[in-house]
Amino acid sequence: MGGNPLAHTSRPVAETVSGTSKMAAGVRVPRGFSVIRVRFWAGSRASHHLYLKEHRVRGASDVTRPQDRTLFVLNLPPYCTKECVRRLFSQCGPVTSVELQEKPGPGTKSEAQQSKFFPGRSSQGFRVAYVVFKSPAGLKSAGSLNLREPWVLSTSDHPVKTGLQKWIRDYRSNITDPGELQSDIDQFMQQHDQRVAEVEARAEEEDGVPDEEGWVKVTRRGRRPGFSRTEAGNLRAIQREKRKRAQKELLNFYSWQHRDSKREHIAQLRKKFEEDKQKIALMRAERKFKPY
Structure with a gap:
């Protein structure tokens, strides 16, 4: 790609649209966006459109x-990397950072929090980008691009690997050095142990010490960890509590309770005796064979 693409002043391919969508060089541009053309390499006849x-x-x-200072870019092809986006928009001004995502929205995790050994699965479809310039002038320059020739993504100095070359690069990047990984794990565990020790030391200092209003913070230190119960476990626990409560109840604690229970027992015995007498009399009356 020869010359400065920002120096062309012929009929623009990029046209900023305000209001409804509009046609620019045969391309329907969404509302509020501008469009630029890109090609994979200089010999490509087909071009791709990016929306800014x-x-x-x-x-x-x-x-x-x-x-x-932030530029939002839509319709980035899957093979377009962060380095490629940075190189393209650095022609508008110094770029501070580039963030690629599958869809628009807030950022997921910072690069410092992501593991360099397990980066995760990369997106296979078209993506969006957030390009942060060093100064607002870079954003204004990107928004007013008037390009006659499309930008080239893959050049001889900065090739974009695809196909078999990309697979080989991805495979080699997935091979982890065991020594480097172990060193990273040891460093993480040291930081974790240090954080746990600080939390325990802070809990010991605050344990039993009332605050400004006189309240004492109760911690879970020294207690067994609780486990979540299932519905059947809750029913069994309730039944055990009922049995324990029944055993603890004091029966016939007072003398009047003892007299009432005894009187009720005698009444039940008399009633049962009268019922048995009636049954015997009925059985005798129903006998048909009378030897005497």
């Missing part, structure tokens, strides 16, 4: 994506 827009979030402020 200044990143603005209503009623929110993001430190990593300042609204006066």
Whole structure:
């Protein structure tokens, strides 16, 4: 790609649209976006369209994506990497950071929090990008691009690997050095042990010490960890509690309770005796064979 693409002043392929969608060089441009053409390499006859827009979030402020310096890019092809996006938009001004995502939205995790040994599965489809420039001038320059020739993504100095070369690169990047991985694990465990020790030391200092209002914080130190119960386990626990409660009840504790229970028992015996007498009399009356 020869010459400076920003120096062309002929009929623009990129046209900023405000209001409804509009046609620019045969391409329907979404509302509020501008469009630029890109090609995979200089000999490609087919071109691809990227849609650009200044990143603005209503009623929110993001430190990593300042609204006066962040460019939102749609329709990035899968083979376009962060380095490729940085190289392209560095022609508009110095680029501070580039973030690629599967769809628009807040950032997931910072690069410092992601593991370099297990980066996770990369997206296989088209993506979006958030390009942060060093100054607002870079964002203005990107929003007013008037290009006659499309940008080239893969050059001899900066090739974009695809196909078999990309598979070989991805395979080699997945091979982890055991020594380096063990060193990273040891460092993580040291930081974890240090955080746990600080939490325990802070809990020991606060244990039993009342606050300004006189309340004492009760911690779970020294207690057995609780386990979640199932529904059947809850029923068994309730039945055990009922049996324990029944055993603890004091029966016939008072003398009047003892007299009442004894009187009721005698009445039940008399009633049973009268019922038995009636049954015997009925059986005798129903006998048909009378030997005497």
